[in-house]
Amino acid sequence: MATDKPQRIVMKFGGTSMAGTERIRRVAGLVRAQAAGKGGARNEVAVVVSAMAGETDRLINFCREANPLHDPAEYDVVVASGEQVTSGLLALTLQSLGERARSWLGWQIPVRTVQSHAKARVEAIEAPEMLETLKQGEIAVIPGFQGVSQDGRVTTMGRGGSDTSAVAVAAAIGADRCDIYTDVDGVYTTDPRIVAKARKLKAVTYEEMLELASVGAKVLQTRSVSLAMKAGVRLQVLSSFVEDSANASADDLLGTLIVSEEEMDQMVEKGLMERQLVTGIAHDKTEAKVILTRVPDKPGAVAHIFEPLADASINVDMIIQNVGRDKGETDVTFTVPQADLARAQALLEDRRDLIGFNRIITDSQIAKISVVGVGMKSHAGVASTMFRALSDRGINIQAISTSEIKVSVLIDEDETELAVRVLHTAYGLDAVE
């Protein structure tokens, strides 16, 4: 939101943006522009950084060589060093541009996490000292992905944890906004590689972003969006690949805002946004379909199917129970990640007698297409528009599932791009030339 009041902003840069001192210099340019603010009012800026692209993999590889069954506590000591390096280097680069800046390691802030090494979660951040330096105009540079456990050991948050770190820091210091810099310049109505007329959205709600992420639009980590929603942190997705970052101004730094439904309503009322029925169309080709035929239609049968999958951490997405051919029997259809299909199949075969199914039919050649939008909460007809549009182009729907702000269908994988284009047009999302 463009204002002339000073703001407190968290900026987060991923590994691609931090890959080498030259790219770090570009990042420093963007940070300086954000700190300079607009209309003479300097912003307070904290920056959360990832390790250089490739570095975390290099360090993980060392750990594997040292000990294939590595102790997660020592693994964390090794891999956390990658972000330590980039945070020091960004502080140095900002200083070379004349800014005051310092790094704050996880244990220095401190970023307290629950003690689950390699996949820690932020428990609390109390940063009175860091906040004081921000207020005095010093830029804070924070290694993402790392924290400290209650017993004073280094922890890390699992791959991609830097987004979540950034949101947690933003919540802790009461930031006006948390900007996540990526290799795309915002959230689009759909994948621009499929639909040339896809439009960048000014804003989406947390719920929409979560639904879009869960169906394949991997701009942000799902966990970071959930945390932002819970903590009321306004997010922005934007690109770190701005031309001439050395001369960037705050105006150049505009991406897609991710906000609460209330703020979205206010933006619409103020005329900053148009109300949309559907915000975006997402697709996901990574799932596989499983059909168990002739499952006894009695209490507990379905539990016998899904409990072992849950125990094996296999993430079941859509579940549809069809009426079976014979009385007292039913077909159960569901989707699992393709990567887990073989494992799921083996687990179910082991329990064939217990579950009492007839056949397992699997299909990896499917895609899930979803239309997402908070607007559909108050408008009927979104689903029927979808079915009509697909049917008009002869696209067969294999299964349907819905949530409050999403309608998903399974279709043949070969028809993915066609379906996305058809729906993008059907909901009036195409950009006007």
Add this chain to the structure above:
Amino acid sequence: MATDKPQRIVMKFGGTSMAGTERIRRVAGLVRAQAAGKGGARNEVAVVVSAMAGETDRLINFCREANPLHDPAEYDVVVASGEQVTSGLLALTLQSLGERARSWLGWQIPVRTVQSHAKARVEAIEAPEMLETLKQGEIAVIPGFQGVSQDGRVTTMGRGGSDTSAVAVAAAIGADRCDIYTDVDGVYTTDPRIVAKARKLKAVTYEEMLELASVGAKVLQTRSVSLAMKAGVRLQVLSSFVEDSANASADDLLGTLIVSEEEMDQMVEKGLMERQLVTGIAHDKTEAKVILTRVPDKPGAVAHIFEPLADASINVDMIIQNVGRDKGETDVTFTVPQADLARAQALLEDRRDLIGFNRIITDSQIAKISVVGVGMKSHAGVASTMFRALSDRGINIQAISTSEIKVSVLIDEDETELAVRVLHTAYGLDAVE
């Protein structure tokens, strides 16, 4: 010292020993052998490690690229990461061999340093928690070279600071011995590349080691030996390149002990060592000679020469004042590091009028040869043996300086190897075949 009682031992490994996971596995084998002890009595072991060879240079280079005038506090954040990685990896490798082990970063122990970034000095180490784990049989792995300042920032101790870290840790935990693993297997009577009959010494005193180090036998950092002497830490220099480290035993780990004069006397009394008049012959080709002619022979003149050099951190070694040709005038000869010669010359030229000398004569083609030994405290004739032996071979002595346990001479650089061999024989140091 071989005993069957359990001992508390600090082991220190440099960058060459830690260069890659395969070498770290060799180190882990040596650590396991030391922990296993002898006669069924396990030792308590803490290990201090350097970064992988080349890694610190890589990190320093990043800092230079980011900011040529780098902030030492941020420089420390970046370069300290190298030891963090190797300490985690060694802990992981020890675990893979079935040992209990964990890493202890500088801020975790904590290793408190005075706040002079990039060249910090250890102020205090209080390690009650680490000591408890040692007593319970867990191996502690400690990144060398790093500490934490009073205000909670990462500090580093300058290149080679890991030796000093190791000694400081040994002093803090009351270790029976601090073993410094290097690429040589001990301290020799002289450089074995010059004298094939050089012998490995069983033991030398701290004072001898300091004199040997100061004249070019760079086995250990001078600072680490001074600290060991001050804190009464028994040192041992030995090689990390033991054949088949996986099957090493404590008996294989024998190098040169560096101990107090009292302990040396006891070793001699017990017949473990032979009393030597001269312990070693050292040479140093890195100095340059400066002669200022016809300096006025009056109070304050010499101060005018050496004060500006001290202010410029130019380390003046030998100083000899000769009688001048004319009454009331004198020639002053001294040595400075060759690398500082041009700077020293310029500083002196600037003060020509103040000092009142006639000419500056410089010579870089010189070598300093030193004979070192605590034995010469109580025996006369060591110096005259030296002068006689050199003179017999026609080697001209350009200058002489002596300390309590050292006699040094300046000679023509081309005669270095000849002089070392002649003296090695003259003092009866040649190994008996």
